[in-house]
Each structure stands twice: as structure tokens, then as C-alpha cells.
Amino acid sequence: MAPNNKISKIQELVYEIRVGEVMKKDVFTVSPRTHMSVLRVILKENRFSGAPVIDKGELIGIISIEDFIKWLAGREEDCPISEKMTRNVSTLYTDEPLTNAISKFDQHGFGRLIVIDRYSKKLEGILTKGDIVEGLLKKLEIDYDDEESRRLRIQHFFEDISADKTVLLFQYDVIGHDFKRAGECSSRLKATLKRLGLHPQTTRRVAIATYEAEMNLIIYTDGGHIRVRVEPHEILVRVEDSGPGIPDIEKALQPGYSTAPEWVRELGFGAGMGLNNIRKCASKMDLRSTAGKGTRLGIYVSVEDGAGCEAN
Amino acid sequence: MILEDIKKILEAEVIVGDELLSRNIKMACGCDLMSDVLSFVKSGSLLLTGLTNPQVVRTAEMADLAAVCFVRGKRPDRETIELAKSKDIPLLMTHLLLFESCGRLHLKGLSGCSENVKQH
Ligand SMILES: Nc1ncnc2c1ncn2[C@@H]1O[C@H](COP(=O)(O)OP(=O)(O)O)[C@@H](O)[C@H]1O
Ligand SMILES: [Mg+2]
Numbered sequence: 001m002a003p004n005n006k007i008s009k010i011q012e013l014v015y016e017i018r019v020g021e022v023m024k025k026d027v028f029t030v031s032p033r034t035h036m037s038v039l040r041v042i043l044k045e046n047r048f049s050g051a052p053v054i055d056k057g058e059l060i061g062i063i064s065i066e067d068f069i070k071w072l073a074g075r076e077e078d079c080p081i082s083e084k085m086t087r088n089v090s091t092l093y094t095d096e097p098l099t100n101a102i103s104k105f106d107q108h109g110f111g112r113l114i115v116i117d118r119y120s121k122k123l124e125g126i127l128t129k130g131d132i133v134e135g136l137l138k139k140l141e142i143d144y145d146d147e148e149s150r151r152l153r154i155q156h157f158f159e160d161i162s163a164d165k166t167v168l169l170f171q172y173d174v175i176g177h178d179f180k181r182a183g184e185c186s187s188r189l190k191a192t193l194k195r196l197g198l199h200p201q202t203t204r205r206v207a208i209a210t211y212e213a214e215m216n217l218i219i220y221t222d223g224g225h226i227r228v229r230v231e232p233h234e235i236l237v238r239v240e241d242s243g244p245g246i247p248d249i250e251k252a253l254q255p256g257y258s259t260a261p262e263w264v265r266e267l268g269f270g271a272g273m274g275l276n277n278i279r280k281c282a283s284k285m286d287l288r289s290t291a292g293k294g295t296r297l298g299i300y301v302s303v304e305d306g307a308g309c310e311a312n
Numbered sequence: 313m314i315l316e317d318i319k320k321i322l323e324a325e326v327i328v329g330d331e332l333l334s335r336n337i338k339m340a341c342g343c344d345l346m347s348d349v350l351s352f353v354k355s356g357s358l359l360l361t362g363l364t365n366p367q368v369v370r371t372a373e374m375a376d377l378a379a380v381c382f383v384r385g386k387r388p389d390r391e392t393i394e395l396a397k398s399k400d401i402p403l404l405m406t407h408l409l410l411f412e413s414c415g416r417l418h419l420k421g422l423s424g425c426s427e428n429v430k431q432h
Contacts, residue, residue, distance in 0.1 A: 015338060018314075095314060180391070183370035187399075190374065200355075200376070207374045208350045268363045268371075273347035280351065 013139055019101050020094030022135025023115045023125035029054040030063060032082035036071050039081055043068060052114050052123060053085050059114060059123050061085035093118040094125070098132055105129055147199075168196075168230040174214055176223035176243070179267065185226055186211040189237075196230065202303055206235050209281040209299045212274040213239040219264050220244065221295075234283075235301045242294035249287055253279070313337055313422060315379055315402060318358065321416050322406040324381060328393055329402025337378050341425045342414040346371045353377065354425050360413050364388040369395045369403075377401070383410045 030039065030051045042048065043065060050064035063085040071084050091114045092101050104113060115125040170192060172185035190207040194200075210226060217224045221243025229236040246252045253275050260270025278299055279285045286298035316333040319326060326333070340358040343349050346367060349359060355376035361368055364386050372380050380396070381404040382388060388396075388403060396403045406413055418424070 016336060018336070095317065180366065182367060183374070187370065187373060204355060204374070204376055211370065211374045212347065212350065267365050267367055268344055268346040268361075269367070271345045271347050273345070273351060277347055277351045 009140065009143065010136060013136055014099040014102060015097045017098050017135055017139060018094060019092045019096050019098065019115055019127055020124065022098070022131050023094070023127040024131060025125045027052060027123065027126045029123065030081055031055065032060060032085070033080050035078050035080055036068065036084060037078045039063065039068060050112065052089070052126070053081055054123060057122060059089060059091070059116060059121070061087045062089045062114060064111075089114055091116050092127060098135070101127055101132060149197075166232070170228040170230070172226040172228075174217045174223050174226060176218055176221050176241075179218060179264075182215055182218045183211055186214050189226070189228055193230070193235070198235075199303070202235070202301060205281040206237060206299075206301050209278040209301070210237050210239075212277050213237070213297055213299065215269055216274055217241050217243075219260060219269065224294075233303050235303070237299040237301075239297040239299070240294065245291040245293055245295055246287075246289040247291045249289055253287070313420065315358075315404075317420070318379075318381070318417065318422075319404060321420055322381060322404070322408055322413050324404040324406040327382075327388065327403040327405055328396045329379070329400070332379075332400065332402045335378055335402065337422065339425050340414070340417055340422050342383075342410045344410075349377075350375055352425055357425055358417075358422075360410060360417075362386060362410055364392055366392045366395050368392065369399060369401055372396075372401050373399045379404065381406060381413065383408060383413050 028046065028048060028051050030042065030053055032053050032055050050062060052059055053061040053063055061082070063081050067084050067086060090104060090108060090110060092104065094115055094117055101113060104110070112126055112128045114123065115127050116122060117124050170189065172189060174185055175181065186207055189210055190203060193203045193206060214226065217239065221241040224239065224241030224243070227238045229238070251257055254272070255276050256272040258270050258272035264270040275287070278297070281301065282299045283302040284300040287295070289295040314333065315335045315337055318324070318337060319333065336356070337358045338356045339354055340360060341349065341353045342360040343353070344362050349371050353359065353375055356378050359368070359372055359377050359380045360383055361380065362383050364382055368380060369392055379402040383406055385405065385407040387405060393403065408416070
């Protein structure tokens with residue numbers, strides 16, 4: 001992963017990871033009726049810097065070492081915790097994304113936040129900034145491992161083959177006008193690329209482009225072939241038909257231009273964006289057509305381009 | 313938020329994927345044009361749509377979407393349901409209209425596909 005990829009990955013993760021995944025679950029709690037003198041022992045023995053105060057299963061406050069010091073400094077008499085605790089506790093829900101926690105820490109400067117369940121309001125855990133960092137690091141490490149093993153898998157596959165050049169070829173046959181089965185070829189190709197261990201973003205780009213091309217075969221022709229050539233650095237999808245051809249390629253490439261019949265539009269296709277989508281997903285696209293003879297479309301997706309960025 | 317939250321917010325019925333309700337939903341989009349979905353919807357998103365044909369599930373599969381919710385009380389046919397099951401794509405159904413569904417989710421903090429996670 002390049003450094004700037006890592007940053008955007010963290011930005012993504014703070015939205016993705018929930019508070020409940022990284023919080024500490026074993027929380028030491030105290031009762032509001034415990035006396036401050038007893039709290040002193042608890043804090044000292046366990047080296048806690050604070051604890052949530054729970055009454056009948058419900059969170060009613062938090063008592064921190066600062067509250068304790070204030071009580072000591074005031075030389076006041078012994079009293080129950082409930083008299084000295086902070087009542088307005090800022091809480092988080094287990095299902096909130098980390099980004100919410102980070103902005104709460106930023107706003108209030110708290111050392112820790114209590115985590116409760118959104119619906120039952122019961123105490124679930126406690127979260128510190130350290131937990132957030134730890135959670136992010138763990139997730140990055142896992143993602144990194146995934147990425148590494150993925151890279152190794154496809155590399156091993158190609159490395160194990162002893163040849164000066166290795167190329168994998170897959171062919172899929174598309175039946176025209178069979179709208180019910182539309183997308184099956186792209187689906188099978190996608191599953192195959194996944195199994196080969198290609199990067200998910202590369203696979204996604206190839207899948208989307210192939211799907212749009214497959215739809216065109218089904219809508220405008222009597223069928224055709226999709227031939228896919230996989231090399232370690234590039235995937236080439238060749239789509240061929242001997243249908244009516246495209247009389248004006250430039251026009252067909254214009255966003256919004258479509259000759260799709262009404263029934264196709266009703267199914268959510270035929271908005272004239274297909275070829276544009278293909279071009280967006282591809283590192284290079286090559287479209288040739290002869291009216292009355294057929295159409296050949298070449299979609300090149302370089303493995304480098306595909307990894308690490310959402311194509312669209 | 314997770315799919316379970318979405319189900320509650322939209323008062324939706326789960327058609328496929330009762331066991332997938334803890335799935336995390338990063339973003340959402342409301343759209344009836346599949347090419348638009350393929351073009352700008354990010355992976356991991358929820359698709360809200362008024363169309364119920366199997367191509368909606370195919371589109372979700374190709375674009376790595378996290379779930380699909382049908383609006384206006386439209387129920388998908390058996391083929392759509394079977395396809396979603398085989399691809400592990402949860403299907404929900406709400407009686408709300410598309411605009412209201414999107415509005416409710418947006419109010420609850422779910423963002424659209426052009427907001428929030430900025431990439432490069
Ligand atoms: N394989 C093909 N054979 C004949 N015409 C095609 C083919 N592919 C695309 N076209 C023409 O190009 C137009 C634009 O295609 P596309 O960008 O996929 O948009 P859409 O399919 O939504 O119309 C189509 O409406 C059709 O007229
Ligand atoms: Mg098309």
C-alpha cells in the first residue's frame with residue numbers, strides 16, 4: 001500500500017469500524033452507595049483512573065480520579081459516591097462509527113467515554129483514545145495481510161507455471177434477447193477472477209464493464225462471445241457479435257444516446273450510459289463496428305490501475 | 313449504521329438475508345437506472361430502488377453493493393429472490409416512497425455516494 005492509500009484507508013476505517021468493536025468490554029463499575037473512602041482503596045488497588053457508576057443496571061454517572069482528588073482536597077467528610085460523581089455522562093452507542101467517538105473526544109477533551117447499547121441503554125463498555133488507535137492498527141494489519149496474501153496467491157499461481165509467458169483465457173457465450181439470464185456470464189467471470197485472487201477493485205471494474213457489454217449483446221444482437229485474457233499485469237475482455245453493428249460510433253459513445261426499446265428502459269437499462277461506464281472502468285477501450293456486420297469491443301483493465309481506487 | 317438500523321428506520325420487511333442484518337452500510341443511493349448505479353455507486357452501499365427485476369440483484373452483485381431495498385411496497389418475483397439468496401445479497405422492502413426512504417436515512421446520518429469517504 002502506498003502512503004496516501006493508507007491515509008484514505010484510515011479515513012474509510014473510521015467510518016467503517018464501530019465503537020463496539022474496539023471498546024474494552026470488561027468494565028469495573030461502582031455503586032452510587034459506595035463511600036468515597038472505599039473508592040480510594042478500589043482506585044489505588046486496581047490503578048483505575050475512574051469508573052462508571054451503575055444503579056440497578058443503569059448508568060447514572062461516572063466517578064473519576066479528578067472527582068476523587070477534589071473531594072480529598074476539600075477535606076470533606078466521607079460520603080457516598082453519588083454525591084461527588086459527574087452526572088451528565090457523555091456516552092457513545094456501540095453501533096456508532098469511530099469517527100463520532102473521535103469528534104466527541106476532540107470536542108470535550110474527555111479521557112474516556114462510556115459506551116451503551118442504543119436500544120436498551122445498558123452499559124456495554126468503555127472507550128479511550130488508545131482503544132481507537134489500537135483498533136485501527138489491528139484492522140490495518142488484517143487488511144494488509146489480506147492484501148499480501150491476495151497478491152501472493154495470484155503471483156504464486158503464475159509463478160508456479162513454468163513458461164516465458166503465461167496467459168489465461170476464458171470464454172463465455174452470450175445468448176441474445178435472453179434478458180432473464182442477462183449478467184450470468186459477467187457473474188461467472190467475476191467469481192473466477194475473485195478465485196484467482198485479483199484485487200477486489202480490479203475485479204469490480206472488470207465485472208461492471210463486462211456486464212454493460214453483456215447487456216448490449218443481449219439487447220441489440222442475437223448474441224456473441226466474451227473472451228477474457230488474464231495476464232499478471234492486465235486483463236483484456238474482448239466482446240464480439242455479428243449483430244447489426246453501430247452506424248455512428250461517436251454518437252453511440254455520447255452519454256445519454258440510446259436506441260434501446262421501451263421494455264429495456266422499464267427494466268432499468270437503456271439510459272445511454274453503458275459504453276461510457278465501460279470506458280470509465282477500462283484503462284483503455286477499443287470499439288470497432290461495421291453496420292450490418294457486427295461489433296468488436298476491447299476492454300483493457302490494467303491490474304495496477306485497478307488496485308487501490310474505486311474506479312467510479 | 314447496520315442493516316438492522318435501516319430496517320427499523322424504513323419500517324422495512326426483510327425478504328432475503330435475516331442473518332445478514334449486522335452488515336455494515338456505509339452509504340446509500342436511490343436510483344432506478346442501473347447504468348447510473350454501476351457508474352457512481354460505491355462498493356458497500358445500499359441501493360434503494362423501485363425496480364424489482366433480477367437485473368437489480370445482478371447490478372448489486374457486479375458493483376459489490378451491501379444490500380437492496382425495494383420502495384413503494386414493491387415485492388420482487390421468485391427469480392429475483394433466488395438470485396439474491398445465491399449471491400448473499402440482502403433484500404428489504406418498505407412501503408415508503410423512494411424520496412421519503414432516502415430522506416429518513418439521510419436524516420439519521422447515512423450519507424450519499426458523493427459525500428463522506430473521499431478517495432484521492
Ligand atoms: N453490440 C452492439 N450492437 C449494436 N449496437 C450497439 C451495441 N452496443 C451498443 N450499441 C448502440 O450504442 C448505443 C449506446 O450504448 P450504451 O452506451 O451501452 O447505452 P444503452 O445500452 O443504454 O443504450 C445503444 O443504444 C445502441 O444503439
Ligand atoms: Mg448498454
